[in-house]
Amino acid sequence: MPPGASIAAAAEPLPGSAPFSPAGCTPASQIREEVAELRRRLDFLLRHDALTLLPNRLQLRQRFERAAAPGAALTLMAVDLCDFKHMRDNLGHADGDALLLQAAHRLLACLQPDALLSHHGGGEFTILLTCDAGDARQIGQALHAAFVEPFELDGLMLALSLNIGIALFPADGRTYDEVQKAAGIALAHAADGTRGGCTFCTGQMRDDTDHRMRLHGQLRNAIGRDELLLHYQPQLSVGSGRMIGMEALLRWQRTGGGMEYPGSFIPLAERSGMIIPIGEWVLNEACRQARAWQDQGHAPLTVAVNLSALQFRHGDIVATVAAALRRSGLAPAQLELELTESILLHDSVSVNRSLQALKAMGVALSIDDFGTGYSNLSYLKSLAVDKLKIDQSFVRGLGEDAGNSAIVKAIIQLGHTLQLSVIAEGVETSRQLEELAGLGCDAAQGYYFSKPLSAVQFGDLLRQQSCLNEDYRFVS
Numbered sequence: 001m002p003p004g005a006s007i008a009a010a011a012e013p014l015p016g017s018a019p020f021s022p023a024g025c026t027p028a029s030q031i032r033e034e035v036a037e038l039r040r041r042l043d044f045l046l047r048h049d050a051l052t053l054l055p056n057r058l059q060l061r062q063r064f065e066r067a068a069a070p071g072a073a074l075t076l077m078a079v080d081l082c083d084f085k086h087m088r089d090n091l092g093h094a095d096g097d098a099l100l101l102q103a104a105h106r107l108l109a110c111l112q113p114d115a116l117l118s119h120h121g122g123g124e125f126t127i128l129l130t131c132d133a134g135d136a137r138q139i140g141q142a143l144h145a146a147f148v149e150p151f152e153l154d155g156l157m158l159a160l161s162l163n164i165g166i167a168l169f170p171a172d173g174r175t176y177d178e179v180q181k182a183a184g185i186a187l188a189h190a191a192d193g194t195r196g197g198c199t200f201c202t203g204q205m206r207d208d209t210d211h212r213m214r215l216h217g218q219l220r221n222a223i224g225r226d227e228l229l230l231h232y233q234p235q236l237s238v239g240s241g242r243m244i245g246m247e248a249l250l251r252w253q254r255t256g257g258g259m260e261y262p263g264s265f266i267p268l269a270e271r272s273g274m275i276i277p278i279g280e281w282v283l284n285e286a287c288r289q290a291r292a293w294q295d296q297g298h299a300p301l302t303v304a305v306n307l308s309a310l311q312f313r314h315g316d317i318v319a320t321v322a323a324a325l326r327r328s329g330l331a332p333a334q335l336e337l338e339l340t341e342s343i344l345l346h347d348s349v350s351v352n353r354s355l356q357a358l359k360a361m362g363v364a365l366s367i368d369d370f371g372t373g374y375s376n377l378s379y380l381k382s383l384a385v386d387k388l389k390i391d392q393s394f395v396r397g398l399g400e401d402a403g404n405s406a407i408v409k410a411i412i413q414l415g416h417t418l419q420l421s422v423i424a425e426g427v428e429t430s431r432q433l434e435e436l437a438g439l440g441c442d443a444a445q446g447y448y449f450s451k452p453l454s455a456v457q458f459g460d461l462l463r464q465q466s467c468l469n470e471d472y473r474f475v476s
């Protein structure tokens, strides 16, 4: 029974009974008043957030539904305080709550009395406005402007910024649920983009979100349905033209759908945590296949496997790698793990410990897309890493763009000074290959040599690999 119902029953006398107030007890009239007060307070709590005392979701919905009459122009503005959870975790809940109250006060100060600011927990707010898109944009800009000044908390200056997603009634929906969903979609896009803007929901955003939701559901079953597969792209020594390894690249062949490439589903897998079992599958399959090619009599090649930062943070990456090597029988030296700079960004004890354990196991470590993130260069100094992989965006402009050539040269010099091997990815022309050879780059991969190949195609290539011509092109 809901709390309100039990109080309602207590407040109403039973039919036919008289108010009862024996001598020495609280008078019935006083009890009725106290119960009525309790009901008012319960009703308030039912429709307000307990911390900020702002209206909650229930009141927002009721106000929206009352206002959503034919001819009305309403705006729902979903507002999220960026990184608030992280900030509150660091401040502690008491100071975090104090900061939240200050932020709510600033939001409120930007709004006309007829606007409804509701709080939904954490750093999430929604504003109901009786206005059109033009006015909504102006109000959104005023909200951003109100957060330019930092907040002061116990002498500490703290910066908070906002993401704002906007949906309109009736353009984006005819019910509260439809408009609220559209505002949420716009907010998610705002969070993915540059901060400081107001993002209005569009049809394209809705289609993208629907597609992502469908993929999300299907991805859960991808491993069980055997829909994941690996393609392999050859890596060659720039000096000798010999194939020295291959990068395993994940593909998802959806049943009844097309081939999905990592860009379309890895972010989803990371957001949902599915990257942990998917990453484990990739490691097992890459090791199994590399060993299988060796067992067929081909010279041992290094297989490079991409790892996600989440596999370090939430998975037991050391145990996963050890199990993949044990199961496949692949020598650790034949496995290279490609790490993103984001893995190394946080100089955490656990990441460091995992890297050292992987190194001790004999596995090679390389930094993928080097130069595009924020490298914590101490990892290079401590020699936990064996190889730098120059991002293809720098390789693409080689020979044509002096800036790119300078960056590539600097990365190669940095790597060699620290006795690291350097590989360039995304090599597409003989000009780029010549430049890389001139700069002393150790290895290369890219469409110039070969696109990523299915396991069957790669097996064929292994059988033919003596057929490299003088331009380092595979002759088929």
Ligand SMILES: [Mg+2]
Pocket (backbone or CB within 6 Å): 247, 306, 338, 368
């Ligand atoms: Mg890679």
